[in-house]
Amino acid sequence: MDVRQFRHFAAVAETLHFGRAAERLRMTQPPLSQSILALEKELGAPLFVRTKRNVRLTPLGEQWLPQVQAALAALDALPGAARRMRDGRSGFLALSFVSTADYSVLPSLVRRYSQAYPEVEIRLFEATSDVQLPALVEGERHAGIVIPPTDQPLPPALAYRRLLREPLVAAVPSAWIDEGRIGSDAVLSAEELLASPLILFPKHVAPAFHDLVTGHYRALGGDARIAQEAIQMQTIISLVSSGLGIALVPASLRNLARTGVTYVPLAGTAPELETGLAWRKGEISPTLANFLKLTEPG
Incomplete structure (x- = not known):
């Protein structure tokens, strides 16, 4: 039993005429009849x-015909499907991303890609950079939006492209401004920053971000007083x-509106976070x- 016999059966079943089916198949009628007889013998039951x-x-032929037609249609679609996959117009893209990217580069990239390649399934995985990098090395994801490490190079197996550099701003409790604990100025002063308890990523989870924030405190002449991680x-x-x-959060996090939180620029030169x-x-x-x-770029 092979694909050729399936096509012979479908042609006869759709025309209910061996002569017309042979014309459609561009063959003579005797070998078509022999092919159908061989198929029926292999099935152990008549189809016509x-x-x-x-x-x-x-009855067997009536019930089997839709399945044969579906199988032939799927088979005929395979070359086109392969060409679409070859050109990247179908298939899937496995993309991991750090949580900060959800408020900066990720939405635009996903929207533009899905508009350009609507048949591609985009599989998104949120993960910190320390989790993403080993997974990328092992080929578990196609690409990842990460915060690159600053204390060591990326694994040599990986390529990298910068997507964004943005300044950090302070996310402060709105109640603190109302209570006068933080001034109502347009910026957060160095004194107010150093005096406030800090909420931050753990260093082992986001070392580059952690170092960027704590390094800014040291540049101001103090140490971060981490209250919660x-x-x-x-x-x-x-x-x-x-x-x-x-x-201290990327400026794009202003897109995450939250009751009770006010985003305030930092006084002086703010540290910048790179995402790539x-x-x-x-x-x-x-x-x-x-x-x-x-x-x-460009």
Whole structure:
């Protein structure tokens, strides 16, 4: 039993005429009849009732025909599907991202990519950079939006492209401003920053971000007084709203509006956070190749 026999059966079943089916298949009628007989012998049951005047399907033939037609349609679609996958117009893209990217580069990239390649399934995975990098090295994701480490280079197996640099701002409890604990000026002074308890990512989870924030405190002549740690930016903002302390966050996090939280610029030169795209070097999937084109500068 092979695909050729399936096509023979479908042609006869759809025309209910061996002669017309043979014409459609561009073959003569005798080998078509022999093919159908061989198929029926292999199935152990007739597919057609033949008389001198007409041909009709048996109950088995009627029930089997839709399945054969579906199988042939799927088979005929395979070359086109392969071409779409080859060109990165279908398939899937596995993309991981740090939580801060959800309020900066991620929405725009996903929107532009999905508009350009609507047949591609985008699989998103939120994870901290320390989790993403080993997964990218092992090929578990196509690419990841990460905060690159500052104390060591990226793994040599990975390529990297900067996507964004943005200043940090202070997320402060709105009640502190109302109570006068923090001045109502347009910026947060160095004195107010140093005097306020801080909510921050743990160093082992986000070493680059942790070092950026604590380094800014040291540059101001003090040390960060860490009151609470959390591994999700949304959690950090929730803790700020509860009044446990302030947080230094990327400026794009202003897009995360939260009752009880006010975003205030830092006095002086604010530290800048870099966010970029990392992916494994070497063979690149077509969907990733198109995604990389989308992120090229300019």
